[in-house]
Amino acid sequence: MVVERKSATDFSLAVMDKRLFGEIGKLKSSYDHPVYIVEGDLYQGRFHTEPTAIREAIAWMTVMQGVPLVPSPGPEFTAELMFVMASQAQHGMGHPIVMRSGKPFDPVNGQRYLVEGLPGISESLARALLDHFGSASGVFAAGVDDLAQVAGISPQAAARMRKVLDANWPGSRA
Numbered sequence: 001m002v003v004e005r006k007s008a009t010d011f012s013l014a015v016m017d018k019r020l021f022g023e024i025g026k027l028k029s030s031y032d033h034p035v036y037i038v039e040g041d042l043y044q045g046r047f048h049t050e051p052t053a054i055r056e057a058i059a060w061m062t063v064m065q066g067v068p069l070v071p072s073p074g075p076e077f078t079a080e081l082m083f084v085m086a087s088q089a090q091h092g093m094g095h096p097i098v099m100r101s102g103k104p105f106d107p108v109n110g111q112r113y114l115v116e117g118l119p120g121i122s123e124s125l126a127r128a129l130l131d132h133f134g135s136a137s138g139v140f141a142a143g144v145d146d147l148a149q150v151a152g153i154s155p156q157a158a159a160r161m162r163k164v165l166d167a168n169w170p171g172s173r174a
Helices: 008-016 019-030 051-064 075-091 107-116 123-133 136-141 155-166
Strands: 002-007 034-039 069-072
Touching: 002 008, 002 019, 002 075, 008 019, 008 034, 008 051, 019 034, 019 051, 034 075, 051 069, 069 075, 107 123, 107 136, 123 136
Parallel strands: 002 034, 034 069
Antiparallel strands: none
16 A cells, blocks of 8 residues: 645646646555545635546546545644554454344345345345345356356356355465
C-alpha cells in the first residue's frame, strides 16, 4: 500500500493541468494498492477550477482505476488516518468482521442465504440454482459444467463459484 497525500488545491491543479492521470498510472504500476488522501475542501471554488472536471476525475480514479480518494480535513486527521491504515494493513482490523448479518434460522431461507453468499449470485440466481439442484448442498457439490447449465449462470460465473468453494482456508490442515 502507498498513500499519496495532496492538498485540495494541489489535487485541483493536478486535475486541471492533467498531471493527475499520469500520477495515478505511475502509482498503479509501482504499487499494489495506492490510496489518495486529499486534505481540505475539494469542492471549494479555486482559481481555474472546473467542478465538473473534479467530479469526473474522482469518478475515474475510484471507478475506472480502483484508486480510492479519501477526504481529510487537515494534516492531523491525515496522520491519524495513515496510522490506522498502516496498522490494519499489517495486523488486520483486530476483531472479526461480520460479512453479512440477519442470518435466517429456517431451512428454506437459510439455504437461499448460503447460496446468495457465492460470488455474483443474486436472490433470483440463488433461487434458480436451488430449484435446479434441489438443495444448497446440491449447489455446492455441482461442478462448473453443471452450474453453467442453470439459466443466468455463465461458465465464468460457475468457475468463480467453484474457485471460492474449492479454495483452501488459510491455516487449514487440509
